[in-house]
Amino acid sequence: MSKTILIDPVSRIEGHAKITIYLDETGAVNDARFHVTEFRGFEKFCEGRPVGEMPSLTARICGICPVSHLLASAKAGDDILSVRIPIAAQKLRRLMNLGQIVQSHALSFFHLSAPDFLLGFDSPPAQRNVFGLMSSQTDLARGGIRLRQFGQTIIELLGGRKIHPAWAVPGGVRSGIGDDEINQIRERLPESIAVAQQALQLYKTLLETYHEEASIFGNFPSLFMSLVGRDGAWEHYDGVLRMVDSAGKTLCDIEPHHYADTLGEAVEAWNYLKYPYYKPMGYPDGMYRVGPLARLNVCTHIGTPLADAELREFRQRVGVDGVVSSSFQYHYARLIEILAGLERIGLLLDDPDLRSTHLRAAAGINQTEGVGMSEAPRGTLIHHYQVDQHGLITHMNLIIATGQNNLAMNRTVKQIAQHYIRPAHQANVPEGMLNRIEAGIRAFDPCLSCSTHALGQMPLHVSVLDANGQVVHEKMR
Amino acid sequence: MSKTLTLNGQMISAREGESILDAARDAGVSIPTLCHMNGVGDVGACRMCLVELAGSGKLVPACTTKISEGMEVNSDTPQLREYRRMLVELIFSERNHVCAVCVANGNCELQDLAIHVGMDHVRYDYLYPAENVDVSHPMFGMDHNRCILCTRCVRTCDEIEGAHVWDITARGIKSHTITGLAEPWGEVNTCTSCGKCVMACPTGAIFKLGATVAEMEKDREKLAFLKNARERREWV
Numbered sequence A: 001m002s003k004t005i006l007i008d009p010v011s012r013i014e015g016h017a018k019i020t021i022y023l024d025e026t027g028a029v030n031d032a033r034f035h036v037t038e039f040r041g042f043e044k045f046c047e048g049r050p051v052g053e054m055p056s057l058t059a060r061i062c063g064i065c066p067v068s069h070l071l072a073s074a075k076a077g078d079d080i081l082s083v084r085i086p087i088a089a090q091k092l093r094r095l096m097n098l099g100q101i102v103q104s105h106a107l108s109f110f111h112l113s114a115p116d117f118l119l120g121f122d123s124p125p126a127q128r129n130v131f132g133l134m135s136s137q138t139d140l141a142r143g144g145i146r147l148r149q150f151g152q153t154i155i156e157l158l159g160g161r162k163i164h165p166a167w168a169v170p171g172g173v174r175s176g177i178g179d180d181e182i183n184q185i186r187e188r189l190p191e192s193i194a195v196a197q198q199a200l201q202l203y204k205t206l207l208e209t210y211h212e213e214a215s216i217f218g219n220f221p222s223l224f225m226s227l228v229g230r231d232g233a234w235e236h237y238d239g240v241l242r243m244v245d246s247a248g249k250t251l252c253d254i255e256p257h258h259y260a261d262t263l264g265e266a267v268e269a270w271n272y273l274k275y276p277y278y279k280p281m282g283y284p285d286g287m288y289r290v291g292p293l294a295r296l297n298v299c300t301h302i303g304t305p306l307a308d309a310e311l312r313e314f315r316q317r318v319g320v321d322g323v324v325s326s327s328f329q330y331h332y333a334r335l336i337e338i339l340a341g342l343e344r345i346g347l348l349l350d351d352p353d354l355r356s357t358h359l360r361a362a363a364g365i366n367q368t369e370g371v372g373m374s375e376a377p378r379g380t381l382i383h384h385y386q387v388d389q390h391g392l393i394t395h396m397n398l399i400i401a402t403g404q405n406n407l408a409m410n411r412t413v414k415q416i417a418q419h420y421i422r423p424a425h426q427a428n429v430p431e432g433m434l435n436r437i438e439a440g441i442r443a444f445d446p447c448l449s450c451s452t453h454a455l456g457q458m459p460l461h462v463s464v465l466d467a468n469g470q471v472v473h474e475k476m477r
Numbered sequence B: 001m002s003k004t005l006t007l008n009g010q011m012i013s014a015r016e017g018e019s020i021l022d023a024a025r026d027a028g029v030s031i032p033t034l035c036h037m038n039g040v041g042d043v044g045a046c047r048m049c050l051v052e053l054a055g056s057g058k059l060v061p062a063c064t065t066k067i068s069e070g071m072e073v074n075s076d077t078p079q080l081r082e083y084r085r086m087l088v089e090l091i092f093s094e095r096n097h098v099c100a101v102c103v104a105n106g107n108c109e110l111q112d113l114a115i116h117v118g119m120d121h122v123r124y125d126y127l128y129p130a131e132n133v134d135v136s137h138p139m140f141g142m143d144h145n146r147c148i149l150c151t152r153c154v155r156t157c158d159e160i161e162g163a164h165v166w167d168i169t170a171r172g173i174k175s176h177t178i179t180g181l182a183e184p185w186g187e188v189n190t191c192t193s194c195g196k197c198v199m200a201c202p203t204g205a206i207f208k209l210g211a212t213v214a215e216m217e218k219d220r221e222k223l224a225f226l227k228n229a230r231e232r233r234e235w236v
């Protein structure tokens, strides 16, 4: 008798999702799917609104990474105004994005995922959270919380408040930064770098412990995509959008305005996420991954000493010919990116351009189409707008990191389920196994409220089905 | 000539011909208003300033009702407070203001009033008709979603700037502000682009193009200053 096992909701990810595991007649895993059931209608209701409103409107898509939307949207706006924004504005935007990457990665690693590594995948669920971590690994948990605050402080100092800062605008930014604020950030840098380094050391000691997990948590070849500097350096705000193959070889650099020639978006009836894929290879073979792991696989180097040393070690220890294929190592990549972000923040703080008061270019509507891209903590974010001659939105398309990782997340769930769920379990899968499946998803740090921004239907409900369509088992927590 | 009247049980004196609103403000009593703006004539459009006349128990707008000798006025009764709250709720239920992303967020008279009357929810069904946004003017924009039909823009443009670009069309729930002969604002050639209506608008309905959330700050006293200075010939 074939059975279906559902895990709903997946805890400790942002938003709402569920996982379905289909067993065959023998009780072995036949297939697995990751569904997202949340519903947002941003693309639709932005129509008719002025383009200048988009950064603040789209920042509301997500309470976790508003800055990413803010920047991608402002960049799409710059494109519609056809302006090259003042250099200070560009660097300030970079500073904010780095703050965002640091705070979001810190949240993902320390608050959401560290409980699994440090307390164990099989530890009791009631303790397997940041509070449990607090009592057993007090210093690490504290350091992580402070690191997240540090990133948030940068955002707040620039944008005026932590969440939804309506600060970047088409043409530039609304306000600059003073010496006091710069010093305030600078003072906390050494401590933050130390926390990132400690976390990296600790993570490396766990590589052995979690060798098995690393080998089956989404460990497969795929394409990778991210922004990268023109010199090949790690990039998060500008540069070129590059697709590399599973051996790290460049397949193509994607022109922002022509991204749709290269990236297709498939839709499946059972999920509200869209499925972007690399068109030349078709769907679903054109599966690619974005985010920290992709950025580190795409770039040739990072460009700052501490992070570059870590990158080399990363490629040697967990890579094959320099390419890291296991999605488990998103965590590792995230820690390296925290370090890279902190080092770059340090460089920016010393940049005299930051103090310029020329922050905003004024221009009218000069194009009726604009594309803005940035690297969100979770991966490449694309905002594509069409406007009428006065700048009112007529069409909007958002391509979001979690959507792009969708195919890979599904593969990951299947791989983990096939490895851990044995016929002997029947449908009564141990909690620790289910937790590993969740953890496999969590490695991507999916942000589900973002990725289901498009108009769809209301959430699915929870059910466990056998071959006859009978509910046989449910797992809720 | 000075007249004497009672306001909330207190005897106050006021100038003949003055409105109840002005007399109350001179006496240090504030009455909530929305369509009233110093510098332009009153029309009694919003009913926020309703006060109760003793004896008849009649409710009249303080901004358009003149004082008279021996008048007894109550400006703050439980009933009036309830009505004011209902009025604000009705305004919010009528169009979709989306304060969170509004250019006037934090600098909006309607928002201030909602706080003042203690509006914590809206008891009426939201209507939220799909209103359009006119950004055809090279410098300013008009978002009908945020218009409360106070007609301040109409009076400001007519009385202070003398251009009379704005008008109100249709009736009741179908009322709308229009520019020119219901043309896109950018095509109205009587507009001098002076920006006075932008300043007059109590909400984020009229805004500077390119302004983003909470960026519109308005200095409305400047409008009254202009008008008074001109009338009193302060510059000659």
Ligand code: SF4
Pocket: B156, B157, B161, B163, B164, B165, B166, B190, B191, B192, B193, B194, B195, B196, B197, B198
């Ligand atoms: S900008 Fe001046 S002239 Fe034009 S509509 Fe407004 S008040 Fe009237």
Ligand code: SF4
Pocket: B146, B147, B148, B149, B150, B151, B152, B153, B154, B177, B200, B201, B202, B203, B205, B206
């Ligand atoms: S546009 Fe502003 S000033 Fe004019 S009627 Fe509407 S709310 Fe009042």
Ligand code: FES
Pocket: B032, B033, B034, B035, B036, B043, B044, B045, B046, B047, B048, B049, B050, B061, B062, B063, B064
């Ligand atoms: S202020 Fe008196 S009716 Fe509006």
